[in-house]
Amino acid sequence: MNEAERDRPVLITGGCGFIGCNLGDALARRGERVIAFDNLSRSGVRENAQWLKSRHGDLVTVVTGDIRDSISVIDVVRHARAVLHLAAQVAVTDSLLRPVDDFEINARGTLNVLEALRLHNLSAPVVFASTNKVYGRLFTDEQTRDTGRRHVPTDARLSKGIDERAPLDFYSPYGCGKGAADQYVRDYARVFGLTTAVLRMSCVYGPRQFGTEDQGWLAHFLLRALRGQPITIYGDGKQVRxxxxxxxxxxxxxxxxxxxxxxxxxxFNLGGGPDNTTSLLELLDAIAEMRGVAPSYRFDAWRPGDQPWYVSRIDAVREAVGWTPEMPLQQGLLSLNDWLESRFGKVPEAPRELSV
Known part of the structure; x- marks a missing residue:
């Protein structure tokens, strides 16, 4: 990267969200200018924005805006050297309640970003945050088996995970919106000559994640346990990620x-891969061991499109850019638990019976 390019900022849409702010922090730490474009509507994002500014000052510019507003998108895209596009509606549950909003944000919002690049900044590359949900449910009940605390595929050839050749099978409005965006990003490279890449992400977790029941489930489970609140398990709890x-x-x-x-x-599929998997029930076991207290939980019905088993095969991204995960799941959970305790306080609680 030459000096002229270094003077131009990297635009991160959704730049005050969990992954966005961690990306902004990493870019600023290596001396790059960052524009964090965010509508600041989700819980915790204003705090993340303040955290970025407190750490990096003028290297980070926070711009309040919405990817549904094409004029605002053009304004921030026009002078960017690159775009990391993470702004999204992120919950399957919200997509079921408000499918039109989900489409406008995830599909039309992404098209706004691509059009702004095509018309006003064709040389700037874009990397897009897609999701494993584009593959749909993947398995029928007969194609998985129960091994006690988790489901596994009956086909042993999947032991290394699902690769990018798996057929797309959008399931839920969220899957449809993100899937459409995923394909638009790919096609704008083929048809219009944009420089693009798509990362189909599995469960990303860690510090600065304000997990909820609808999104960020590892942080949500830990936070509920920290507060001594019961956790709702949708399905049988043996789903693997x-x-x-x-x-x-x-x-x-x-x-x-x-x-x-x-x-x-x-x-590219992007996840922890076969070495970093857990079921919901296994995560509850890990929390009990880590905190010395078993969290209480209850069961509810399966949610639409929930995958009984999904593990990313990550060979392609490793071979392409030399990347591989370094943080083991157990160590990563400790880092998230430490951050949640530092942010929300450690709540003393007595051991309790598991509610099943």
Whole structure:
């Protein structure tokens, strides 16, 4: 990167969200200017914005705006050297309640970003935050088996995870909106010559995550346990996910950005991979061991499109940019628990019976 490029900021849409602010922090720490573009509507994002500014001062500019407003998007895209596009509606549950809003944010908002680049800044690359939900539910009940505390596929060939060749099968308005955006980003590279990459992310967790029941489930479970509140398990709790610590996710994003011209037009799965998996019930076990207190929990019905098993196969991104996860899940959970305790306070609680 030459000096002229270094003087131009990296635009992060959703730049005050969990992953966005960690990316902004990493870029600013290596001396780059950052524009964090965010509508500041989600819980915790104003605090993340203040955290970024307190750490980096004038290197970080926070711009309040919404990707649904094409004029605001053009204003911030026009002079960016690159765009990391993370602004989104992030919850399947909200997409079921307000599918039109979900479409306007996730599909139309992404198209606004792409059009702003195509018309006003064609040379700037864009990296897009997609999701494993584009693959749909993946398995029928007969294609997984129960091994006690988790589901596993009956097909042993999937032991290394789901790769990018898996067919797309959008499920839920959220899956449809993100899936449409995913394909638009890819196609703007093929048809209009934009420099793009798509990262289909699994469960990213870590400090500065204000987890809720609808999004950020590892942080949500830990925070509920910290507060001594019961956790609701949707489904049987044996759903399996691979989890990726935000420090590793940030390294992957920056590696893709730094090598964008060699990976343009490509799509990568991004997650913790087979070495960093947990079921919901196994996470409850880990929390009990870590905190010395078993969290209480109860069950409710499965939610639409919930995958009984999803693990990212991450060979493609490793081979393309030399990235691999470094933070083991147990160590990563400790780092998240420490941050939650420092932010929300450690609540003393007595051991209790598990509610099942």
């Amino acid at each position: 691979d989890a990726l610590h935000v420090s590793d996710a940030v390294r992957a994003w920056l590696a893709v950005l730094d090598n964008i011209h060699s990976v343009s037009g490509r799509i």
